[in-house]
Each structure stands twice: as C-alpha cells, then as structure tokens.
Amino acid sequence: MTTLEAAQAAKEKLLSYLAAQGIDTENHEHPPVMTVEAQAEHFKERKDIQDAVSKNLFLKDKKDRLYLISALVSTTVDMKKIALRLGVGKSGIRFAPEETLRAVLQVPLGSATPFAVFNETAKPVALLLDKKLQSKPKVYHHPFTNNATTGIAPLDFDKFLRSLGREPVYVDLEAELVLGKDGADLAQYALEPVPSEKSSKPAGDEEAISAKTGGSESALAGPPVPKSKPAAKGKKANGPTSTGPVTKAPAGDNVTATLDRMLETITATLKTDASEGQTAEDPSMKTLRIELQSHLTLFKNAAYTNGFLAGQVTKPLVR
Secondary structure: OOHHHHHHHHHHHHHHHHHHOOOOOEEEEOOOOOOHHHHHHOOOOOHHHHOOEEEEEEEEEOOOOEEEEEEEOOOOOOHHHHHHHOOOOOOOEEEOOHHHHHHHHOOOOOOOOHHHHHOHHHOOEEEEEEHHHHHOOOEEEOOOOOOEEEEEOHHHHHHHHHHOOOOOOEEOOOOOOOOOOOOOOOHHHOOOOOOOHHHHOOOOHHHHHHHHHOOOOHHHHOOOOOOOOOOOOOOOOOOOEEEOOOOOOOOOOOHHHHHHHHHHHHHHHHHHHOOOOOOOOOHHHHHHHHHHHHHHHHHHHHHHHHHHHHHOOEEEOOO
16 A cells, blocks of 8 residues: 555544544645645635645654644744743754654654544644634644645634544744743653654754754764873973864765755655655745755765864874
8 A cells, every 4th residue: 555545544443533532624626736735736625724724744853753733824933932931942953754753653744734633552642732723713724644635613623633532732832932930831742752763763853953943953063072091190281282284174965966866756755745846946946945055065074174163183293
C-alpha cells in the first residue's frame, strides 16, 4: 500500500469514527494542495471556508518533544515567541523532519492535521489549538490527505478529542510574551518525547533541519582548538611565542553547486506529493534559494574559521 493509499484509508476510518460518535462533518474533495493559500483557492465561492481553514505546524524541541500547533489561517505564529513560551529558548524549536511526520502523525507531506491525534502513534504529541478557532461556526482541516477538506464545529472537535482521552488545549498564539517566572506559560503542555526518536533518526538529520530553519548545531562548530603544550619543568614560558605553520583551509564544496543539489531534492519532494510540483524558477523557490545560499555561506565561513583555528599549533619559547 502506497503512502497516499494509506492516507486515503485513514481518512475513511476517521470519517466513520466521527459519524459513530454522532459528529457531523462537511467534506469537500479537491486536487492535492501543499499550502493553505492553495487550499483556499478551491473555495473562492465560500469565504466562510476560506476564513476558517487551519494551518498546522508540526514541531520538535531540543529535547525531542513533539508539538502540533493548529491555528486559524489568519493567525500569526511567531516561532521564537512560541519557543520561549514553551521554555526551550527562542532557537530551541524547529519543524519536525518529514520522516517523523510520516511515522508519528502518519500523514504525507502537506497533510498535517489536528485529526492526526486519532492515531495511536501520535499520543506523545502535544496538540495546541489556536483559541481563534473557537470563534468559527466550523473549522476546516485536512482529513489525513491534502486532496480533501473536512469542516467540523469547534465543540464537535472538542468532543472528538475527549473521545480519545484528550482534553482540548486552546491558547492565545498571538499573546504578548511576558518575561519572568511565568514566561514559559506553554511548558506545562509538553509531553514525554517519542522513546525511539533520537536513536532511530539518521545521521545528519539535525544538521539538515538546522540549515533549513537557520539554527546552528554543535556538529557544525568544527573540532576543538588544540591547547598549547605547557613549558618544560623549570623553564619559563613568558615572552613572545613562535607559531608553527598554519594549514590553509580547504576550498570546501562550492556553495552554488551544493545549493542546486538541495533545491533538486526539495523540488523532487514537492513533485512527489503535489500534482503540480514547483521548480527552481517559481517565486517561492527563488526566495528559498536566496535564504539557503545565505545559510550555506555562513556555515562555510564558520567551517573555514574553525579549520584555521584548529590548524594553529602554538609552541611557547623556552628560555
């Protein structure tokens, strides 16, 4: 069974479950979409749907705890503020990798949905709901697939969550951050991380995600600078020092070539999960190219600097 077939089967199972709970839903089929903007395009005649579509962010913090934030399309979600409110520092949260999305939420790329907590594998995920969702008669989410949209009343969604043993958690995602002992007001909702998450993820995962989100990891810091050898016993080490030959930093990978490879991978992924894949000529891809090139250049420069420092071996003069 392919990923899309599995998602379609999960959708049917979900809708059957909701019906069995006496929960009414409004269901619409449409071509696959990768963004909420593209989703809204299919409802030009229904502003009530356009204004009530949810956007969903699947996040992971530095302790491998998982969060699914479901917000109204018009809500501004400031990742740095959310990270601070979760108590993990403003750079302590990032998007979870795609393999985690598929393994935990069991949805393909572009299909993140609060309905995913229906899966047993999503038990370790903390679901944070935008309180603005409560202001709509119905809110519209993907039902495990991005080629359909399901509308559900907020009270019925709460009923769905409670049937799974979850208490709905609504928060003001646009609230001004109050620094101090109560600053981390969302930390109480964090759940224990997936036990196998850290041990099973492939090498390089953190670096890849860090590059995508603009963070930095210790793995990128390079080797430690060797310490100078102490002076021989009874000898003085004051005065000038002589420095051994400095190894020239390697040229490293060409940033543009590396960037092209990354964009090819991103484009291939988008084409796999969307009916109309983007290309490097699309405006969004041009913006992505600029951002990635900036980050790659920073990492390259950091590598050069660390290589230079690591190549210096300082030897004190002995008098």
